[in-house]
Amino acid sequence: MSPQASEFALGRALVDPAATPGMDLATLSQVVSQGRITRLLASLGAQMDDCGALSRLPHSARRHFDSAELVHTKQRSDLAYDCESIRAAMDAIGEKLVLLKGGAYIRGDLRPGRGRLITDIDIIVPREKIPQAEQALAAQGWEQAKLDPYNESYYRRWSHETPALVNPRRGTTLDLHHNILPPTAGPDIDATLLFEQLQDIGDGIHALSDRDMLIHSATHLFHEGEFHHGLRDLWDIHQMLGEFPTRDSEFWQGLVPRARELQLEESVFHALHYSERLFGTPIPAAVRGEGDKYRRRLRRPLMDFLFRRAFRPTHPDCALPMTGAALNLLYIRSHYLRMPLYLLLPHLARKAWMSRTAGKEESLDKA
Amino acid sequence: MPLLRDLSFPVLGKALSGDGLPLQIGPYVYRLHSNIPVVSKGLRTLYADFPLAQADQFIDFEISLLQRGLVQRLTGGAEFLFDQQSPFDAMDAKQCYAFLEWGMNWCVSIHMNEYLKLHAAVVARNGAGVIMPGVPGAGKSTLCAALSLRGWRVLSDEHALIPPMTTELVPLYRPVSLKNESIEAIRAFSPDAVFGPESSNTHKGTVVHLKADLAQDSHDDAPVPAKVMVFPQFSTEEPQSLLQRPRTASFVLAAYHSFNYSLMGVDGFHAMRHLIENVACYDLVYSDLDWAVQAMESLLA
Amino acid sequence: MSWRAAAQGEFYDAGEGVVVYYDPRSGDTHLIGQFAAFILQQLGKRDMTLAQIRELVAPLVEAGDDGELVDSISTVLGDLVDLDVLQRAEDADD
Numbered sequence: 223m224s225p226q227a228s229e230f231a232l233g234r235a236l237v238d239p240a241a242t243p244g245m246d247l248a249t250l251s252q253v254v255s256q257g258r259i260t261r262l263l264a265s266l267g268a269q270m271d272d273c274g275a276l277s278r279l280p281h282s283a284r285r286h287f288d289s290a291e292l293v294h295t296k297q298r299s300d301l302a303y304d305c306e307s308i309r310a311a312m313d314a315i316g317e318k319l320v321l322l323k324g325g326a327y328i329r330g331d332l333r334p335g336r337g338r339l340i341t342d343i344d345i346i347v348p349r350e351k352i353p354q355a356e357q358a359l360a361a362q363g364w365e366q367a368k369l370d371p372y373n374e375s376y377y378r379r380w381s382h383e384t385p386a387l388v389n390p391r392r393g394t395t396l397d398l399h400h401n402i403l404p405p406t407a408g409p410d411i412d413a414t415l416l417f418e419q420l421q422d423i424g425d426g427i428h429a430l431s432d433r434d435m436l437i438h439s440a441t442h443l444f445h446e447g448e449f450h451h452g453l454r455d456l457w458d459i460h461q462m463l464g465e466f467p468t469r470d471s472e473f474w475q476g477l478v479p480r481a482r483e484l485q486l487e488e489s490v491f492h493a494l495h496y497s498e499r500l501f502g503t504p505i506p507a508a509v510r511g512e513g514d515k516y517r518r519r520l521r522r523p524l525m526d527f528l529f530r531r532a533f534r535p536t537h538p539d540c541a542l543p544m545t546g547a548a549l550n551l552l553y554i555r556s557h558y559l560r561m562p563l564y565l566l567l568p569h570l571a572r573k574a575w576m577s578r579t580a581g582k583e584e585s586l587d588k589a
Numbered sequence: 590m591p592l593l594r595d596l597s598f599p600v601l602g603k604a605l606s607g608d609g610l611p612l613q614i615g616p617y618v619y620r621l622h623s624n625i626p627v628v629s630k631g632l633r634t635l636y637a638d639f640p641l642a643q644a645d646q647f648i649d650f651e652i653s654l655l656q657r658g659l660v661q662r663l664t665g666g667a668e669f670l671f672d673q674q675s676p677f678d679a680m681d682a683k684q685c686y687a688f689l690e691w692g693m694n695w696c697v698s699i700h701m702n703e704y705l706k707l708h709a710a711v712v713a714r715n716g717a718g719v720i721m722p723g724v725p726g727a728g729k730s731t732l733c734a735a736l737s738l739r740g741w742r743v744l745s746d747e748h749a750l751i752p753p754m755t756t757e758l759v760p761l762y763r764p765v766s767l768k769n770e771s772i773e774a775i776r777a778f779s780p781d782a783v784f785g786p787e788s789s790n791t792h793k794g795t796v797v798h799l800k801a802d803l804a805q806d807s808h809d810d811a812p813v814p815a816k817v818m819v820f821p822q823f824s825t826e827e828p829q830s831l832l833q834r835p836r837t838a839s840f841v842l843a844a845y846h847s848f849n850y851s852l853m854g855v856d857g858f859h860a861m862r863h864l865i866e867n868v869a870c871y872d873l874v875y876s877d878l879d880w881a882v883q884a885m886e887s888l889l890a
Numbered sequence: 891m892s893w894r895a896a897a898q899g900e901f902y903d904a905g906e907g908v909v910v911y912y913d914p915r916s917g918d919t920h921l922i923g924q925f926a927a928f929i930l931q932q933l934g935k936r937d938m939t940l941a942q943i944r945e946l947v948a949p950l951v952e953a954g955d956d957g958e959l960v961d962s963i964s965t966v967l968g969d970l971v972d973l974d975v976l977q978r979a980e981d982a983d984d
Contacts, residue, residue: 246645247645247646247647248645248647248648251647251648251649254649255648255651257670257676258672258700259672259673259798280647282618282647282649283647285701285703286649286700286701288702289700289701289702289703290702292702292852292853293702293852294855295854295855296852296917299854299914299917300917302917303915303917383709392916418762422616444817521655545651625959656963769940835904835906835908836904836906837903837904837906837908837909837910838901838906838908838921840902841910841919841921844919850919851917851919854914854917855900855912855914858900858902858912858919859900862902862910865902866904
């Protein structure tokens with residue numbers, strides 16, 4: 223069975239970047255547009271660069287990839303600079319700087335880090351060190367963003383991260399986590415397990431172990447409300463699954479036991495399943511076998527209906543009926559996983575109200 | 590190349606509500622979709638002389654301004670979509686022409702980085718280009734509009750596109766946006782001025798666009814060399830003046846007005862330095878448009 | 891204690907008394923005084939103590955009170971540290 227990514231233009235380009243220059247201009251336009259939506263344009267550019275396809279693109283399409291690559295390069299150098307002050311803060315409290323997600327992929331020179339765009343820097347510290355970490359970060363210029371009291375108390379009580387910190391001089395945002403899932407999400411993850419297996423990624427910066435990075439990305443994808451970036455997250459997973467077994471021949475053997483130890487095997491099997499289905503990621507038969515019971519659960523039509531649509535860019539050229547509604551349903555589902563139901567509705571209602579009154583004006587300022 | 594004016598009104602409307610209207614705008618191809626009458630009316634007035642792009646071209650920006658569903662029709666709402674996502678909140682259909690123009694600017698501001706991009710009006714006379722950076726409200730568009738009505742060519746009302754390490758200006762002509770008092774000022778300045786649809790009560794007040802591609806070469810795509818950078822400031826408080834300004838201070842101010850100077854890193858620094866070293870920089874304080882046009886002409890004399 | 895530039899940045903000096911400095915570490919662009927730019931440029935070549943900077947700068951400025959010169963150098967160093975373009979080199983040789 224060919225990967226389902228071949229059902230839309232961007233997916234075809236990701237799966238077979240070398241063939242991209244042969245696409246007609248109308249299809250290339252779709253690739254660029256879908257790449258912008260999913261924030262995968264620079265990632266695809268890196269793939270094409272590897273196989274010499276980028277330089278064979280017509281100029282009209284090429285410049286879009288170059289423009290996105292420039293954004294990535296700037297983010298990469300900003301990240302390096304911001305890590306210096308974050309590291310100084312962590313040094314001051316005797317903790318390691320541990321990057322999560324995109325920041326870790328980029329600083330660790332991992333495959334999913336190539337062309338990866340980030341919106342903020344995510345780090346994790348032990349829960350009991352959060353107040354100290356906040357103080358030390360404040361001394362380095364990372365300030366608490368002003369939140370209204372409602373959001374503030376929501377974060378403090380129900381989230382696995384503190385309200386975002388911003389560096390006003392730099393305009394960058396830092397998310398301080400103490401776990402990889404919020405306490406309300408169901409499985410109660412023992413975060414100390416994560417700290418036991420950190421890896422040094424250079425310059426005194428650390429990341430989770432390869433397996434934990436993959437597990438984190440999988441849980442992020444299936445528990446958090448970021449399905450608009452679903453394709454990007456799944457691409458990260460596909461890239462990691464391509465790279466990690468080449469760095470560590472034991473990677474596959476240890477993955478399922480580790481996921482089980484963290485009580486996150488369900489998310490991991492879902493991620494493996496969808497990565498294989500969408501991008502044709504090779505999964506060892508033994509691992510697949512273990513995931514069968516979850517796969518059976520996934521065959522439930524509603525789940526499949528939701529996820530299949532969530533992994534498509536929200537674009538009319540590859541829209542199945544109901545995509546918008548499916549995305550909304552998923553958003554509610556993942557909020558439901560994150561917190562008790564009685565908390566869910568007021569939060570969503572507040573969110574909708576606040577997003578209508580704030581945030582969008584900015585983009586018009588220069589228009 | 591066929592022009593938009595070659596399409597009859599029904600054909601234009603059909604394109605907009607069907608496969609889309611592909612327009613060549615400077616180095617980019619936009620494809621526009623809309624089912625709102627004021628959009629087709631505005632395009633017919635303001636974009637009559639724009640070349641149509643071929644249907645099988647690469648499309649840089651696919652843009653829709655739509656009234657969708659019963660609710661939007663009943664409440665008079667509309668939405669702007671780029672890549673099928675809306676960067677703006679829903680708007681009143683009466684303001685949608687202004688949002689179309691803003692949205693078309695926004696695509697270039699946010700995404701394209703092959704040029705050093707300044708938030709500036711760009712004009713030219715006898716093949717010599719002038720860059721006029723300015724914050725909204727500084728009076729760059731008003732001056733740009735006035736110059737277009739006195740024989741100058743407008744290369745852009747919004748974006749100076751400069752290939753790095755050159756002093757060339759890539760034309761990206763679009764209609765000139767005028768707000769509030771500027772609208773009357775330009776009407777008074779030239780009774781022949783052609784305006785598009787009015788959008789009232791936007792977050793910037795009342796907005797209309799001026800058809801400013803009056804020069805013969807308005808839609809030439811060849812770059813024009815930049816000779817001068819002028820920082821215009823409309824003011825009735827201060828005396829009118831045209832004064833040369835230091836290069837270093839101009840460097841920093843131009844960088845401030847750039848959409849992507851910072852994004853370009855050290856290449857941005859070198860590109861800006863090359864530009865600043867090769868243009869003369871001025872502050873222009875004006876309140877009278879005729880005086881300002883003369884002052885601009887004196888710069889290229 | 892000695893000082894060093896945090897990075898080898900780019901200068902644009904048009905002889906106007908102020909100089910544009912691009913800091914490749916932060917990606918920030920600063921407009922700094924000519925005097926500060928000179929010191930920063932020298933500290934990009936080698937680490938220097940305050941005394942060494944004073945020695946280097948003294949012949950270039952109008953003869954004046956030596957205390958005043960040291961004060962202005964200290965102020966400039968402080969400002970450059972605030973911009974994060976200058977660092978204290980702790981392994982100083984003095």
